[in-house]
Amino acid sequence: MSRLSVAARLHALLWGVFSIGGFIAAFLLPVLIYVNNIAYPLGLWPVTSKDPTRLLVTDQIVTSLLVFVTVAGSLFHGVFRFQTTLGELGLKKYEDKIIAIGYAIIEVGICALLYYLLFLNPSCVRVLTPH
Amino acid sequence: MVRELTSFFVAVFSVLYIYQVALLAENPGSYDQYLTLVRNPFMIGFSIIILGFTLYHSLTWFYLIGRVQPLKIGGKETTPGQSLIVNTVLLLIISIVVISLFLVGK
Secondary structure, X not given: OOOOOHHHHHHHHHHHHHHHHHHHHHHHHHHHHHHHHHHHHHOOOOOOOOOXXXXXXXXXXXXXXXXXXXXXXXXXXXXXXHHHHHHHOOOHHHHHHHHHHHHHHHHXXXXXXXXXXXXXXXXXXXXXXXX | OHHHHHHHHHHHHHHHHHHHHHHHHHOHHHHHHHHHHHOOHHHHHHHHHHHHHHHHHHHHHHHXXXXXXXXXXXXXXXXXXXXXXXXXXXXXHHHHHHHHHHOOOO
């Protein structure tokens, strides 16, 4: 049985996470964009006057989780794909810098999202904290 | 290549949404100003463009899944077109379920 190097395993793992992010972005991101940025400002169904983001991130644990999974998965998928595309577009010599910036955006973005979601919905912290 | 470039819009919306959540947590006054910006016609237009590219990204993803990993049903392999149709219906169902469960009547 061949043994994969750590780098090869990490590479495979990142592409796996990218695929999961792709599924999440494909199925959940369009409805979030529609509800938050189109239905709410235009007063279309299903949103009337209440801000959907405030509802989603402060109301229930499950909606905070839904927002985290959707946005974190989409961020990973979008940035990961875009940084590899820039390399294919002739920016190969800047590839290392592009990848570093891409991963920095992903890490900071996901950590910030997690922090603010826990801040806005403290009941999530109580669920996560062992009694 | 167009499909890969649409991932830019997926990333842009994600970053903007994280910024929105951060404003809501840190500064309610700035958050209200951000909501005013979201209601701006140019921002609505930009959001429609983001939604269009995101949907394009989703639909091409569904098609690619059918090409890369076709299912065998009754000895026959499914086609990318069938994958596109089934997953698009699934996308609509998931969207309606999310809206009905978490937003309707709130």
